[in-house]
Amino acid sequence: MRVDxxxxxxxxxxxxxxxxxxxxxxxxxxxxxxxxxxxYLAALELAFNIVAGAVFAIDEGEVPSDxxxxxxxxxxxxxxxxxxxxxxxxxxxxxxxxxERNPLEAMNPADAAFTSLALGAWLLAGFEMPSxxxxxxxxxxxxxxxxxxxxx
Numbered sequence: 001m002r003v004d005x006x007x008x009x010x011x012x013x014x015x016x017x018x019x020x021x022x023x024x025x026x027x028x029x030x031x032x033x034x035x036x037x038x039x040y041l042a043a044l045e046l047a048f049n050i051v052a053g054a055v056f057a058i059d060e061g062e063v064p065s066d067x068x069x070x071x072x073x074x075x076x077x078x079x080x081x082x083x084x085x086x087x088x089x090x091x092x093x094x095x096x097x098x099x100e101r102n103p104l105e106a107m108n109p110a111d112a113a114f115t116s117l118a119l120g121a122w123l124l125a126g127f128e129m130p131s132x133x134x135x136x137x138x139x140x141x142x143x144x145x146x147x148x149x150x151x152x
Contacts, residue, residue: 018121
């Protein structure tokens with residue numbers, strides 16, 4: 001996928017608010033994702049792909065089973081109460097992503113934005129990855145992978 005240079009910094013800012021567990025910064029980041037519908041949808045697509053890329057990296061390239069998706073959603077729910085995103089929303093989003101369905105068929109765009117960005121931030125910051133001491137390093141690797149996959 002081509003990462004839109006106008007959208008990526010906005011997604012990064014929303015993720016930063018979530019990593020900081022700063023509800024106001026996170027909310028403002030999500031609300032600032034796009035000035036147009038197409039920009040907002042591009043930001044959502046990027047967020048969905050960041051979630052998928054992070055899970056693939058964490059699980060060493062394996063597609064997660066339904067049980068694994070349930071574990072991830074439950075762990076997210078326990079540690080991310082600040083976000084007001086439910087474990088069920090995280091589960092629904094992950095199930096849609098890994099069933100290769102559009103997550104917008106499972107939830108409305110606002111819920112999809114808050115869920116994907118809170119979950120994405122948790123995945124990026126909550127799992128220790130060798131040679132990536134900061135969540136932003138992990139994000140950069142995921143984004144590079146998305147770009148490379150889009151050019152194959």
